[in-house]
Structure formats: C-alpha cells, structure tokens
Amino acid sequence: MDEPVPPSRQRIVAGAADMISRRGLNxxxxxxxxxxxxxxxxxxxxxxxxxxxxxxxxAVRFTGDxxxxxxxxxxxxxxxxxxxxxxxxxxxxxxxxxxxxxxPVLAVSIEEPADDASPEVLAVAAAVFGGWEAQxxxxxxxxxxxxxxxxxxxxxxxxxxxxxxxxxxxxxSTQPLDRVxxxxxxxxxxxxxxxxxxxxxxxxxxxxSDHRDRGGATHDPGSLLSHRD
Amino acid sequence: MDEPVPPSRQRIVAGAADMISRRGLNxxxxxxxxxxxxxxxxxxxxxxxxxxxxxxxxAVRFTGDxxxxxxxxxxxxxxxxxxxxxxxxxxxxxxxxxxxxxxPVLAVSIEEPADDASPEVLAVAAAVFGGWEAQxxxxxxxxxxxxxxxxxxxxxxxxxxxxxxxxxxxxxSTQPLDRVxxxxxxxxxxxxxxxxxxxxxxxxxxxxSDHRDRGGATHDPGSLLSHRD
DNA sequence: GTTACGCTATGACGGGCGTCCTAGCCAGAG
DNA sequence: CTCTGGCTAGGACGCCCGTCATAGCGTAAC
Numbered sequence: 001m002d003e004p005v006p007p008s009r010q011r012i013v014a015g016a017a018d019m020i021s022r023r024g025l026n027x028x029x030x031x032x033x034x035x036x037x038x039x040x041x042x043x044x045x046x047x048x049x050x051x052x053x054x055x056x057x058x059a060v061r062f063t064g065d066x067x068x069x070x071x072x073x074x075x076x077x078x079x080x081x082x083x084x085x086x087x088x089x090x091x092x093x094x095x096x097x098x099x100x101x102x103x104p105v106l107a108v109s110i111e112e113p114a115d116d117a118s119p120e121v122l123a124v125a126a127a128v129f130g131g132w133e134a135q136x137x138x139x140x141x142x143x144x145x146x147x148x149x150x151x152x153x154x155x156x157x158x159x160x161x162x163x164x165x166x167x168x169x170x171x172x173s174t175q176p177l178d179r180v181x182x183x184x185x186x187x188x189x190x191x192x193x194x195x196x197x198x199x200x201x202x203x204x205x206x207x208x209s210d211h212r213d214r215g216g217a218t219h220d221p222g223s224l225l226s227h228r229d
Numbered sequence: 230m231d232e233p234v235p236p237s238r239q240r241i242v243a244g245a246a247d248m249i250s251r252r253g254l255n256x257x258x259x260x261x262x263x264x265x266x267x268x269x270x271x272x273x274x275x276x277x278x279x280x281x282x283x284x285x286x287x288a289v290r291f292t293g294d295x296x297x298x299x300x301x302x303x304x305x306x307x308x309x310x311x312x313x314x315x316x317x318x319x320x321x322x323x324x325x326x327x328x329x330x331x332x333p334v335l336a337v338s339i340e341e342p343a344d345d346a347s348p349e350v351l352a353v354a355a356a357v358f359g360g361w362e363a364q365x366x367x368x369x370x371x372x373x374x375x376x377x378x379x380x381x382x383x384x385x386x387x388x389x390x391x392x393x394x395x396x397x398x399x400x401x402s403t404q405p406l407d408r409v410x411x412x413x414x415x416x417x418x419x420x421x422x423x424x425x426x427x428x429x430x431x432x433x434x435x436x437x438s439d440h441r442d443r444g445g446a447t448h449d450p451g452s453l454l455s456h457r458d
Numbered sequence: 459g460t461t462a463c464g465c466t467a468t469g470a471c472g473g474g475c476g477t478c479c480t481a482g483c484c485a486g487a488g
Numbered sequence: 489c490t491c492t493g494g495c496t497a498g499g500a501c502g503c504c505c506g507t508c509a510t511a512g513c514g515t516a517a518c
Contacts, residue, residue: 008495024340026256029475040496045477047495052476100341106392109399110336111253112329119401126400152408155393159409160385163335163392167384170338171355172348179381180388237465258505269466274507276465281506459518466513474505483496488489 009047011037017059021104022097025056025111025121056108057124063104064128068135075139079188082139083157087181090165091174099172105129106162132158143192153191157184238276240266246288250333251326254285254340254350285337286353292333293357297364304368308417311368312386316410319394320403328401334358335391361387372421382420386413 015037019028030052034041048054067089074085093101109125137154141147160180167176244266248257259281263270277283296318303314322330338354366383370376389409396405 022341024253024255026253027340030477031475040498042479042496042498102339105399106395107339109395110331110339111256112251112398122399122401126396129396129399129405152412155396155405155408156389156412159392159396159405160389161392162395163388163390164384166335166338166391167355167358167388169341170334170351170358172351176358176384176388179384183381183385259507260505269468271467271508272465461518462516464513464515467511469509469511471508472506475503476501478501479499481497481499483494485492485494487492 008037008039008043012039012044012047012055013058013062016055017063017104018101020056020059020107021063021093021101024107028056030055053120056121060105060108060121060124060128064124064131068128068131071132071135075135079136079139079143079145079192080185082136083184083188084181086157086161087177087184090161091177094165094168094174094177099169102165102169103162106166129158140188140192145191149191153187157188160184237266237268237272241268241273241276241284242287242291245284246292246333247330249285249288249336250292250322250330253336257285259284282349285350289334289337289350289353289357293353293360297357297360300361300364304364308365308368308372308374308421309414311365312413312417313410315386315390316406316413319390320406323394323397323403323406328398331394331398332391335395358387369417369421374420378420382416386417389413 012033016028016033019033019036030044031041033055034044044055045051048058050057067086070089071082071086075082090103093103105125105128108121109129113119113122133151133154136157137150140150140153145153161177161184164177164180168174241262245257245262248262248265259273260270262284263273273284274280277287279286296315299318300311300315304311319332322332334354334357337350338358342348342351362380362383365386366379369379369382374382390406390413393406393409397403
C-alpha cells in the first residue's frame with residue numbers, strides 16, 4: 001500500500017498510465033500527472049527528457065508489462081485460466097473505478113499523434129497488443145490447439161475484450177464484458193479441449209449458470225493502475 | 230457528390246465526427262471543427278448552444294445513424310451479409326484514412342467527462358452501441374438463431390470489431406480486423422445456418438481461401454465520415 | 459421600403475497547456 | 489571541508505482552449 005519510496009519515477013509512470021486510461025492521452029497533462037504523483041513538474045522533464053511522448057510510451061509499456069506478468073502466471077494453469085484471469089482483471093478495473101478507467105493501451109491507439117510527434121507511442125501499443133496475443137497463442141498451442149487456429153483466436157480474444165471494456169464504460173455496466181467472456185471461454189475451450197473435432201458445437205453459451213468472479217487472480221484493483229479517484 | 234449547400238450545420242456535425250474519430254474527443258477543438266467545416270466559430274454556438282457536449286453528442290448520434298442505415302440495408306440480405314458489410318465499412322475507414330481514423334463512438338466512450346459535464350455523450354454512445362447490437366440480433370433471430378444466442382453473439386460481434394479497429398490503428402495494418410472477420414463470420418454462420426446443431430464445428434476458420442473485399446457494400450470511404458486528410 | 463430574424467464575423471476573457479530555464483538543495487565522494 | 493551531480497522548486501514563454509458578447513449582414517415577410 002505505502003511502499004517506502006518508489007523512486008518517484010515509477011509513481012509518475014504509474015500515474016500517467018492511470019490518467020491515460022481514464023481521460024485519454026491528449027487530455028492527460030504532464031502538470032496533473034506530476035501533481036498526482038506528488039512530484040514537481042521539473043522532475044518530469046528530468047526523468048523523461050523526451051517529453052510527453054516518452055512518458056506516454058513508458059506508461060503504455062508499464063501497463064503492458066504489468067498485464068503480461070499477471071497473464072503469464074495464470075497461463076501456466078492453461079489458456080482457459082489465463083483468459084479468465086484476463087477477464088477478471090479488466091472487470092476489476094471497471095468496477096473498481098466506477099467505469100471511469102479502461103485500457104490505456106487502447107486509449108493511446110485511438111488518438112493520432114498531434115502533428116510533430118512520430119508514432120512512437122503507437123508502436124509501443126502495437127507491441128503490447130502483439131505480446132499479449134503471442135502469450136495467449138503460445139499457451140493454446142501448447143495445450144493442443146491447431147497452429148492455424150491459435151493465433152487468430154488470440155487476436156479475437158484481445159480485440160473482443162478491449163472492445164467490450166470500452167462498451168462497458170459507455171453503458172456503465174459489465175454486461176458487454178460478461179457476454180463476451182462466456183463466448184470467448186467456450187471458443188478457447190473448444191480450441192484446446194479437442195485437438196481434432198468436437199461432438200457438440202462449441203459455439204453456444206457454455207451453460208446457463210453464470211461464472212462469477214472466479215479466475216483466481218486474487219485481483220487487487222489498485223495494483224495494476226493506481227486509482228485513488 | 231457536391232450537394233448544393235448542406236446547411237453548414239450538417240458539415241459541422243460531420244466534421245466533428247470525423248475529427249473525433251481521429252484524435253478523440255478531448256483533443257477535438259471547436260475552433261478546428263469550425264475551420265474544417267468552413268464555418269465561423271460563432272455559428273457553432275448558434276447551432277449548438279449546449280457547447281461542446283451537445284456537438285459531441287450529435288456527432289456520435291450522426292455516426293451511429295449513418296452506420297445503422299448502411300447496416301439495415303445489408304441486413305435485409307441476411308446476417309452474414311450485414312456482418313460483411315459492417316466489416317467492409319470499417320475496413321474502408323481504416324484504409325481510406327491511412328489508419329488515422331477509427332470509430333468516434335468508441336473514442337467518446339473511452340474518455341471520461343472532464344469535470345462538470347454530465348455523461349450525456351456517454352449515454353448516446355451506449356445507445357448507439359445498443360442499437361447496432363439490436364439490429365444484428367434481430368436479424369440473426371429472424372434467420373433462425375436461438376434467442377439466447379443471438380444477443381450475446383451480437384455483442385461479441387460489435388465488441389470484437391471495435392477492438393480490432395483500434396488494434397489496426399496501432400499496428401497500421403488490417404490484420405487484426407481480417408482475423409476477427411473470419412472468425413466472426415463462421416460464428417454467425419453457425420448460429421443461423423443450423424437452427425439446432427452442426428455436423429462440423431463452426432469454430433475453425435471457414436476455409437483456407439481468404440474472402441477479399443466482397444460484402445457488396447459498394448463502399449465509398451468518404452461518405453461515412455468526410456475525410457480530406 | 460421597412461422591419462425582423464437567422465446567421466455571420468470578430469474579438470475578448472480567463473485559464474490550462476507543453477516546454478524550457480535557472481537557481482537552489484542536499485547527500486555522498488574525495 | 490570542498491565539490492560534484494542528481495533532483496527539486498518555481499517561474500516564464502507562447503500558444504490554444506471553451507465560452508460568450510456584440511455588431512454586421514442578408515433575405516424573406518409585410
């Protein structure tokens with residue numbers, strides 16, 4: 001909760017990631033990031049001489065690494081558990097912030113660079129998305145999924161989750177994410193359970209029972225992005 | 230092509246939608262919208278006394294209606310054709326703008342209102358998403374999909390497309406959207422082709438042959454959002 | 459011709475922005 | 489003790505923002 005003193009560079013990056021996930025990149029000002037991190041404005045340009053571009057890029061990478069680490073842990077229990085952990089993570093971000101925060105990687109991907117800036121942030125975002133997909137696809141292949149199936153399905157998983165998180169924010173409800181979750185789960189299950197074919201189609205909803213917030217992520221909504229609202 | 234004189238209110242709304250789809254809501258300034266629409270700044274507050282909030286809400290509704298109209302036309306040929314048309318439409322927006330424009334509805338959903346503004350824009354965005362889903366679900370039910378299957382699948386379709394469009398912008402490639410497209414197509418096909426069950430699973434990719442830009446939308450990339458780059 | 463009104467045109471206001479710069483502080487090395 | 493260098497502190501520059509007020513224009517009604 002209160003680490004002794006994170007070198008205040010970390011706090012700046014984490015705060016920037018949090019603010020970007022709420023308001024988008026262009027609406028996130030360095031002044032407010034510094035204030036939120038209890039850091040003088042000058043320190044920001046000391047740590048990030050590249051200015052806002054560099055800070056945004058590091059914030060995206062920070063989030064990407066944090067999610068990848070959690071994902072890696074849960075993927076050791078199989079692709080389905082990894083998927084459930086990922087879903088629980090974003091669900092926790094939404095409910096833990098009253099639907100005010102989302103995915104900073106998506107937020108950055110959606111705003112074209114102002115004028116001058118080279119799309120460095122975009123490249124980082126693309127790399128983060130690609131990394132998540134690759135982790136997922138590798139895990140599915142490891143558990144018997146066809147090579148030609150794993151990668152596109154991993155893309156679908158990430159895209160559907162990202163889109164659903166945004167839709168959840170619009171309608172202030174986790175319904176889109178829950179609906180997407182059920183279908184993604186049965187798709188992944190069908191892709192890895194039966195290496196060749198299925199006796200029943202793996203398209204319908206898995207069961208009338210809803211699967212609440214399992215996933216075993218022991219998710220702390222404040223650890224991915226510091227949100228003090 | 231060159232309408233006589235769209236009452237310049239239309240141009241403001243369309244320009245705002247286009248700009249929001251590129252830079253996000255907070256980075257879209259009323260001054261630039263007015264300039265882009267060749268309209269004095271004062272006219273903006275004449276037409277939209279509610280200020281930026283009202284303009285943004287109308288821009289989102291405008292985009293939502295434009296897409297819904299196209300979708301309605303293609304859905305008369307069945308859900309699969311509607312899906313293909315929707316995919317072709319967003320694909321055209323991406324390629325027609327060099328991956329600089331996306332979906333303004335998603336863009337608006339992702340930025341929390343500044344401080345004062347009530348989430349009017351968010352409500353409109355939620356309604357637009359809901360409308361698209363409802364159109365799609367109704368078409369699938371009409372073509373034999375289970376009631377409990379059509380609605381979640383419609384949500385998955387919209388979420389996956391929206392997320393994929395954002396990912397395409399990040400990596401400046403239509404690969405995510407193409408991958409998502411193939412899988413969504415077989416999912417929808419499986420949901421409507423066989424009212425009860427399938428002889429082959431409807432999860433894998435439909436066929437090794439890629440389905441290029443059919444969809445018959447006769448898509449003009451400049452008609453949804455005026456993009457003059 | 460005159461009047462009324464929708465729209466144009468312009469400028470001002472207060473404020474926040476990204477960026478940079480220059481002192482100042484203060485621990486640790488010599 | 490002196491000195492060095494990473495970090496703090498705060499101010500300044502020029503620019504753009506959302507909003508509003510007010511005067512001018514044109515056309516259509518009477």
